[in-house]
Amino acid sequence: QVQLVESGGGLVQAGGSLRLSCAASGRTFSNYAMGWFRQHPGKEREFVAAINWAGDLTYYANSVRGRFTISRDNAKNTVFLQMNSLKPEDTAVYYCARRADSGSYYLPSNYPYWGQGTQVTVSS
Numbered sequence: 001q002v003q004l005v006e007s008g009g010g011l012v013q014a015g016g017s018l019r020l021s022c023a024a025s026g027r028t029f030s031n032y033a034m035g036w037f038r039q040h041p042g043k044e045r046e047f048v049a050a051i052n053w054a055g056d057l058t059y060y061a062n063s064v065r066g067r068f069t070i071s072r073d074n075a076k077n078t079v080f081l082q083m084n085s086l087k088p089e090d091t092a093v094y095y096c097a098r099r100a101d102s103g104s105y106y107l108p109s110n111y112p113y114w115g116q117g118t119q120v121t122v123s124s
Helices: none
Strands: 004-007 010-013 018-024 034-039 046-051 058-060 068-073 078-083 092-098 118-123
Touching: 004 092, 018 034, 018 092, 018 118, 034 068, 034 078, 046 068, 046 078, 058 068, 078 092
Parallel strands: 010 118
Antiparallel strands: 004 018, 018 078, 034 046, 034 092, 046 058, 068 078, 092 118
């Protein structure tokens, strides 16, 4: 059973920073790509960032490129999302997810395992 637990969300002023963490259970963490998604109230879940199993390939939504950085520590079964220059429109519930064996990095439907989410609120 795969368990993903996010932490690090909270309230921050516009222009500030937060670092999200996602701790994964299981011995196969390093075999899989990981992703971060977010969901605004009343909207569908959207792609934010993803990283391949080795950590040497990363992918970002246009809305966060240059401000957010995804990284991973396979020794600690953890993936991170460093969020800088936060904007009020970044306010959402953020989820980490483990990708399927292959396929799109961008589609939520290609991620069979999800965490419970962590709230990020950016005040103006």
